[in-house]
Amino acid sequence: MPTKITLVIDNPDDPTAFEPTYAQIDSTARQLPGLRRAESAKVWPKEDGTPTPAYRTLDLYFDSYEDASAAVTTETAQDLFGRLIGSGVPFTGLFSDIEPE
Template sequence: MTTKITIIYDNPQDEAAFEAGYPEQVGLAKNLPGLQRFEAAKVWPKEDGSPTPAYRLFDMYFEDYDAANAAVATEEAAALFPKIFELATGGVRIVFADVEQG
């Protein structure tokens, strides 16, 4: 079953700094072994101006859980994940999930 790793970025302290560093993370993610595809999304702002529950979402798709798990134990992941935590000044959550449709 296809597995995805989702990175949920909370609202950064400095949006401009986040956006300046974000393309590098996307580029590093593309180097993960076994990556089949990815999706990047920016959360729409709330109409009332209150903070959104997240700022950006990044999904990386792999053939299965074993492939995703193996990918995060590589040199490529060792280059990616410290950059994620460095840039995520508002917080970040990373989850593995089975894709049930698609």
């Protein structure tokens, strides 16, 4: 079954300073073996000025759970998660079964 890995990246202390790091994270993620499609998004600011629940999302699409699981065991994934952890910005990773439309 098609599988998506979603990375939900919390709000950094300094979003402007985080952007170059995020560009490297995004670029590295797009090199994962078996990746079929990647979608990067920035969460819209709230109209009332309160903090958003997250800063960015990165969706990584694979043909199967097995492909996604294999991808996260590679050196590319080590680099990707090393960059995420090294940024100091908390994140959540989710594996999801993509349901047919």
